[in-house]
Amino acid sequence: MFHKILIANRGEIACRVAATARRLGMRTVAVYSEADALAAHVAACDEAVPIGPAPAKDSYLRFERIIEAALATGAQAIHPGYGFLSENEGFARACADAGLVFIGPPPEAIRAMGSKSAAKRLMEEANVPLVPGYHGERQETEFLHGQADAIGYPVLLKASAGGGGKGMRVVEKSEDFDAALASCKREALGSFGDDRVLIEKYLTRPxxxxxxxxxxxxxxxxxxxxxxxxxxxxxxxxxxxxxxxxxxxxxxxxxxxxxxxxxxxxxxxxxxxxxxxxxxxxxxxxxxxxxxxxxxxxxxxxxxxxxxxxxxxxxxxxxxxxxxxxxxxxxxxxxxxxxxxxxxxxxxxxxxxxxxxxxxxxxxxxxxxxxxxxxxxxxxxxxxxxxxxxxxxxxxxxxxxxxxxxxxxxxxxxxxxxxxxxxxxxxxxxxxxxxxxxxxxxxxxxxxxxxxxxxxxxxxFPPHRPAPLPASALVAASLLASERQAGGDPWASTGGFRLNGALTRVLDFGDGDTRRQVAIVYEADGWRISDDERTEAMRIVDMRGQEVAIRLGHAAVHGTVVRDGEVFHVWWQGSHWTLPWHDPMAHAGEAEGEGGRLTAPMPGKIIALLVEPGAKVERGAPLLVMEAMKMEHTISAPADGTVEALLYRVGDQVAEGAQLLGFVVG
Incomplete structure (x- = not known):
């Protein structure tokens, strides 16, 4: 067996390999990008070596850096995990050339099965049944379109060098083929560095x-x-x-x-x-x-x-x-x-x-x-x-x-x-x-x-189910308890004392796409809480960290409440609700957000602009395509309107929430 191995991956598979290697008496070396300096897989290994910036192409896909790390630390073998370089023939060969054991198949086997089209030809020769399709080398759009027409729709486009669902598109009819092929090729090139595709008959209910x-x-x-x-x-x-x-x-x-x-x-x-x-x-x-x-x-x-x-x-x-x-x-x-x-x-x-x-x-x-x-x-x-x-x-x-x-x-x-x-x-x-x-x-x-x-x-995907009163009551109890614990200033007291009557307080929560209110009446030995459905007496029985136990009417209710800023998360009877709290004092004077903006749902790169400034579009029309987390995301028109301005060019990186274009409704 080996005395030391390097794990050329991250995440749970790197942690898994480290755990098994330790059980077998081996030492392990982690590699990590700048984004993963404090990651779990780094802590799981005996040693760790930085290999580059956050993007995978600058770190986890740079196999020369990984091999250098293995040689520098005295590792005898490299475990590639899955993803990244695990099916890279060049990496397997480079390991062998450096005198390192690649914990995986021989390079020849990776090459034989690495191309989906080549693998299908090999299986065809071995009389293994194949789905009807085209697995050849020709990649001209017109030729592939003709092959798809001959196979019959629906067809499935697949990246020849792909996996994990990347570079795959189902095409239902001939007129959609060219656009789907272009999108498939872009995603395949970005994920695998190879834009070749194959076509298969798409089977129903497989x-x-x-x-x-x-x-x-x-x-x-x-x-x-x-x-x-x-x-x-x-x-x-x-x-x-x-x-x-x-x-x-x-x-x-x-x-x-x-x-x-x-x-x-x-x-x-x-x-x-x-x-x-x-x-x-x-x-x-x-x-x-x-x-x-x-x-x-x-x-x-x-x-x-x-x-x-x-x-x-x-x-x-x-x-x-x-x-x-x-x-x-x-x-x-x-x-x-x-x-x-x-x-x-x-x-x-x-x-x-x-x-x-x-x-x-x-x-x-x-x-x-x-x-x-x-x-x-x-x-x-x-x-x-x-x-x-x-x-x-x-x-x-x-x-x-x-x-x-x-x-x-x-x-x-x-x-x-x-x-x-x-x-x-x-x-x-x-x-x-x-x-x-x-x-x-x-x-x-x-x-x-x-x-x-x-x-x-x-x-x-059923319609949103509003939080029932027990869930809302758990959140209210957690909020009231935290306010009570704050203590100190008598003018900020939340005890609810009044000279001439009980205090009634209304808590305003978001709940899905709606707003809902929970009314709380302060009483001598607790509270009375009500929503649109019912009213019950409430008192706090126990509060241990995020675990909340209350008495609601005659029922014992317990659950978990986690506050994240102004958002409360509550788990009760196996279900989870997210309730943003709209505190009127915290947001006094804030203006409504501006409209007419289409923003990036996450950090990413603009890979295609599908409209020009001044274009009039219908609701749902695709406007641009972003690539984020190795997947394509199409930004569509939210309503009928006019594209006023394009604020980025193809290739530009954008931050989450960045306005992508100006859009006028109507």
Whole structure:
């Protein structure tokens, strides 16, 4: 085994590798950008080396700096994690040339599977079924448009060198093809440095099923069963599970053997994933092979009782696979939910900011479930801590929440419970959406396909539910208690004493897109609180930090209240409400904000201007395209009107909230 390895990545995968390496007695070296100097993965390793500015292209993608760091610290091997350089043939070769072990497949295997189009040709030669499409080298717009017309719509455009949902577009009709192709190529070039695309027939209601394979240098290769990754948004996975619901032993064996054959065809070594798209009737087609560990690998670990990172380290050190195919078996069921800093209600727009409050359910960290257990297990893999920032430079993942149970029903119940206990303040998150998703009828019944979220949009995005009186009362109690604790100045007393009657106070909160008022009447032994629905007596029973317990009428109510500036976050009975407090004294004299502005939703770069000054546009017309957090975001007209001025040029960087153009309604 190695005595020291360098981890050429960041976030939860770097923390995960460091934890496994430490358990095996290895020392670890972290690399970090200027934005990550205080990051969790830096603290998790024994040594750390800075490698450049925040943008990945200036740090985590500069493999010469990473190799220099490995040599300078005496590391023997480099673990690439996933993303960044994990599937970079040049990096793998450079490691070998420097006398370092690349903990991954040989460069030849990366090259063979690195191009989606080349991989499909290789699989076609091996008689693996492929989705109808064009996987060739010609990239002229007119030619590709003709290929799409011949295949028949809808078609799927995919970046040939891509992954993670980047550079993918579904095109429903011929007249939309050219614009979609241009957008796809821009995103592919920005994410992978390669704008080549391939075209596939877009299947209706397909499932995304992938097979985990592992091979060693002695010629052994096994499959560790399958994962169902069908639940996606923007072609990126949201929920994963293992094993795949409804999978028959015969189909599992057929897909597993096909995946092993694909790995053997390219002389594969290490961890890899062969991805298939499957019809509801059970037929399946090869999509691609990811020549690295996948984000969703924990669900495989949980059902097989393995540590796949340990397998990677042992295989890279020349050891044989720890288990043979006949020694591998499925035990129970596992689910993984990707907790992101994003706003599902705004098209899953990424969110940036500081994690000012982060509370998670009781869980194990970086733990492979031991086969044979009958107790449910909750696991969290995370690379951030309370107080850390989610920046615009990298993927906005907060954590992976994994649950295991003896069957799918038990794992699902544990997942819903764990999501109810997950609290995030400081930026938007998808926690509430994930809870609705796992509790939705189609997911609970395993009626899975890649269009599940879009097809059940109305159920998954219900109308806003106003905070009920118990939730509002918890916030009011927290505010009253904090004012009482301030004490001191008798003229600022909040005790509510009056010579000739009780004090009635109205608290004005935002609640979704509306405003609501809660009236509080000060009484000798507490308060009387009312909203539009009811009135109840209220008194504070206990206040310990952010935990609030009150008596509301005859009911005991307890919950968590976190104040973030003038915004109160309250969790009660597994639900979360955000209530901005409109304090009239704090905002006396402030004017209304100006209108006619279209602003940047986050820091980013202008990559396309779609209108000219003076253009008259209809509501919803695309005006410009921004790139932020490796994704494209189209800014559209909020109403019929006229573009008065363009304030930035293509290539300009813009800050969050910056006015992008002048717009006159009407």
């Amino acid at each position: 499932r995304h099923i992938e097979i985990q394979v592992f091979a060693d240098t002695q010629g052994n290769c096994v499959y560790l069963f399958e994962r169902d990754c069908s639940v996606q948004r923007r072609h990126q996975k949201v929920l994963e599970e293992a094993p795949a619901p409804g999978m028959t032993p015969e189909r599992r064996a057929a897909m597993g053997e096909a995946a092993v054959a694909a790995a053997r065809a390219v002389g594969y070594v290490g961890a890899g994933t062969v991805e298939f798209i499957a019809n509801q009737d059970g037929s399946f087609y090869f999509m691609e092979m990811n020549t690295r560990l996948q984000v969703e690998h924990p669900v495989t670990e949980m059902i097989t009782g393995t540590d796949l990172v340990e397998w990677q380290l042992r295989v890279a050190a020349g050891q044989p696979l720890p288990k043979r195919q006949d020694e591998l078996q499925i035990n129970g069921h596992a689910l993984e939910a990707r907790i992101y800093a994003e706003n599902p209600e705004k098209g899953f727009l990424p969110s940036i900011g500081t994690l000012r409050h982060l509370r998670t359910p009781d869980a194990l960290h970086f733990h492979a479930q031991a086969a044979g257990s009958n107790e449910g297990v909750t696991r969290i893999d995370s690379g951030v801590r309370e107080g850390d920032a989610i920046s615009p430079y990298y993927d906005p993942m907060i954590a992976k929440l994994i649950t295991w149970g003896p069957d799918r029903e038990a794992a699902l119940a544990l997942m819903a419970q764990a999501l109810s206990q997950y609290q995030v303040v400081g930026l938007a998150s998808n926690v509430a959406f994930l809870k609705r998703l796992v509790q939705s009828q189609p997911f609970a019944e395993a009626d899975l396909d890649t269009g599940l979220i879009a097809r059940h949009h109305d159920a998954l």
